[in-house]
Amino acid sequence: METTIGDQSELQCPNCAGQCSYSPVHGGLECASCGDVHDLKTDDDHKAAAEFGFDPALSEDDLPDLNKTSAHHCNTCGGDVLFTGSALSERCPYCDGAMVLSTQDAGYHTTALIPFEMDALLAQHQAQRWVKRRIAKPNDLAGIVAKGRVAGLYAPFWTFDSKEAVEYWAKYTTGSGNNRRTRPTKGRMNISFDDLLMPASPHITPLIRDGILHDFNPSALRPYRAGYLAGFAAERHHQSVVTGLKANADDKRLLIRNRIKRHIDKSGVRDIRYRTDTSGIHYRRILLPVWILHYEYKGEPMKVVVSGIDGRTYGERPFSMAKIALYSGLLSAATIGIGLAWGAGGLL
Amino acid sequence: MPSDVSPFLATIVFFVGATFVGMAPVVKLIKVYEAHHELKRGSAGWIRTIAGWSMIAFWLMTTWFLATTLGDWAVSGDLSGAVDRSWLRLRILLEIAAALADSD
Numbered sequence: 378m379e380t381t382i383g384d385q386s387e388l389q390c391p392n393c394a395g396q397c398s399y400s401p402v403h404g405g406l407e408c409a410s411c412g413d414v415h416d417l418k419t420d421d422d423h424k425a426a427a428e429f430g431f432d433p434a435l436s437e438d439d440l441p442d443l444n445k446t447s448a449h450h451c452n453t454c455g456g457d458v459l460f461t462g463s464a465l466s467e468r469c470p471y472c473d474g475a476m477v478l479s480t481q482d483a484g485y486h487t488t489a490l491i492p493f494e495m496d497a498l499l500a501q502h503q504a505q506r507w508v509k510r511r512i513a514k515p516n517d518l519a520g521i522v523a524k525g526r527v528a529g530l531y532a533p534f535w536t537f538d539s540k541e542a543v544e545y546w547a548k549y550t551t552g553s554g555n556n557r558r559t560r561p562t563k564g565r566m567n568i569s570f571d572d573l574l575m576p577a578s579p580h581i582t583p584l585i586r587d588g589i590l591h592d593f594n595p596s597a598l599r600p601y602r603a604g605y606l607a608g609f610a611a612e613r614h615h616q617s618v619v620t621g622l623k624a625n626a627d628d629k630r631l632l633i634r635n636r637i638k639r640h641i642d643k644s645g646v647r648d649i650r651y652r653t654d655t656s657g658i659h660y661r662r663i664l665l666p667v668w669i670l671h672y673e674y675k676g677e678p679m680k681v682v683v684s685g686i687d688g689r690t691y692g693e694r695p696f697s698m699a700k701i702a703l704y705s706g707l708l709s710a711a712t713i714g715i716g717l718a719w720g721a722g723g724l725l
Numbered sequence: 726m727p728s729d730v731s732p733f734l735a736t737i738v739f740f741v742g743a744t745f746v747g748m749a750p751v752v753k754l755i756k757v758y759e760a761h762h763e764l765k766r767g768s769a770g771w772i773r774t775i776a777g778w779s780m781i782a783f784w785l786m787t788t789w790f791l792a793t794t795l796g797d798w799a800v801s802g803d804l805s806g807a808v809d810r811s812w813l814r815l816r817i818l819l820e821i822a823a824a825l826a827d828s829d
Contacts (some may be wrong), residue, residue: 454763550827553820587770588763628769633774645827659818691763696752705747706740712785713740716792721800725814 382697383641388607391415398608401493401685406604417492417604425489426595426660428538431618446671454677456580458530458610470528470669471580472678484613489598490531490664492605493572493685500527500683501668507681507690513700522681525672529685531611531664533577534586535621536593536668541568544652545637550645560646566640568633568653577616579664583628588691589684597686598663614662621660730763732799743788750784753777778829779822786818 388397390405395410399417406415454472495503508514508522546563574593576586595626614622633653638646666685671678672693681692719725735795793814797807 384813410773466770512758513751551825582770583768584764584774585772587765587768591765595727631769631772635767683804689763695747696755701748701751702744705751706744706749708785709743709747709788712788713736713743713795717736717796717799719789720793720796720798720811723797723800725817 383689386458387602387604388576388631392695397494397604399492399605400608401496404492404494406607417599417602417606419600422599424597425600426661427488427579428661430535431658431660431705433619433622433655433658443608445686451453454580456578456612457575457615458612471612472671472680484615485617485662487533487601487614487662489661490601490605490688491597491686492599493529493609493666495666495668495683495685495688497527497529497668500685501670503683503688503690504668504670504681504692504722507683507692508694509698511694513696513704515674515695521674522670522672523539525627525670527668527670527683529668531606531609532581532667533612533614533616534581534663534665535575535577535593535616535625536572536661536663537570537575537622537625538572538657539570539655540657541570541633542654542656543568543633543637545640545649546651547641547646547649549641549643549647551643557632562641566636568636570629570632573632575628576619577611577614577621580612581667585682585691589667589682589689590686591689595661598637598661601664609666611664617657618660622658729802732795735778736792736795736799739791743791747784748782754781757781777829779825782825785824786822790814790818794813 390397390406390408390413392413393408393411395408397406397408397415399405400407400414403414405417405598408415409411456471458470499529504527505519509519511518513624542562542565544565546561546639548559548561551558551560572593572595574586574590576583633651634649637649637651668683668685670681670683670692672681673679677695679693680696681690681694683690756774757778760771764771764774790811794807794811797810798804801807
């Protein structure tokens with residue numbers, strides 16, 4: 378990602394030498410002075426979706442770029458973020474904490490990114506709409522969130538492909554009452570993971586990924602270049618492939634167990650054990666655009682994240698305990714009412 | 726022989742208890758509802774959020790079962806008889822609970 382320094386000239390308007398930033402609305406670099414829009418498309422854009430092979434048996438030849446760049450370090454969450462062009466901010470896009478300039482950020486080359494397609498105004502609207510639609514939200518929540526402002530960030534992600542030859546052992550139940558039995562089962566199956574999207578940053582949780590990134594389309598990837606980052610923050614990739622695979626092993630285990638359950642297709646499947654032979658690992662180191670809105674509710678920091686691609690929104694939210702108690706009371710009253718009538722009627 | 730107001734008072738106390746106990750299942754219900762509508766179906770986050778949904782059914786079933794016993798008691802005035810008559814219901818409910826736990 379040292380190109381963010383080397384390609385700064387790209388951010389200068391060829392017409393008036395003004396400062397350009399990437400415009401999600403126009404899909405190109407927009408000059409802040411004359412308003413000209415410059416296209417960033419190239420003939421090689423289709424190559425951005427290329428994947429890289431990885432063999433765990435061989436030593437890793439994918440080494441970090443040791444050219445340390447000027448990143449900003451967050452004293453609150455520890456995140457290191459690059460600002461390209463005019464997007465310099467004193468607040469961390471991940472946690473809204475204060476940031477200091479650091480020169481210690483060495484990371485891996487990013488191969489591709491999907492540019493922002495939603496601007497800040499629309500993202501702000503989406504975040505507020507999401508909050509307003511929460512069931513049992515505190516009454517003052519919408520007002521608090523309305524005061525927050527979204528920050529645009531390119532967050533690091535992996536895509537992993539792999540083929541899994543799985544051999545499994547499990548138990549399932551049959552029958553009911555006195556005829557209920559637990560039976561063992563075993564089997565083999567092949568699973569293919571294609572473009573499994575994994576966060577490469579501790580700041581983006583798998584839950585947020587699953588909330589905002591439903592349909593990852595590799596054809597939307599563009600080659601990494603500074604122009605797309607202009608006006609936004611970006612986090613470098615700091616994980617080796619081995620670290621990335623390890624960090625996302627929990628998710629993969631859960632998905633494999635779920636596939637095994639579906640493969641067995643019986644009720645009460647449990648005690649699943651499996652062995653898998655993984656082959657055909659391919660990966661991409663990419664950046665995906667997100668808008669993050671920070672807010673604090675009763676001292677607890679929370680965030681709403683909006684996909685910069687299609688505006689899907691997900692986040693953290695508080696509950697109003699008074700409303701939860703009300704809903705619980707209503708459900709309890711209805712259930713008790715039915716129960717009392719049932720018992721009083723002498724049914725079963 | 727309990728006084729006529731005993732089942733009524735027991736129902737009030739039971740309602741308060743069921744409401745309090747039901748707060749966690751209601752939060753779970755909202756999270757499951759939001760996951761169904763907002764998380765990618767079949768993803769790791771979706772699986773983790775949906776897991777444990779049977780606690781909502783267990784809470785409702787337990788509340789219903791105890792209320793049926795209270796209803797029987799209120800009409801018959803015989804608590805131990807109402808408890809005796811509830812055993813079959815309990816057994817059916819436990820079967821349903823086991824089936825729900827299996828599919829959770």
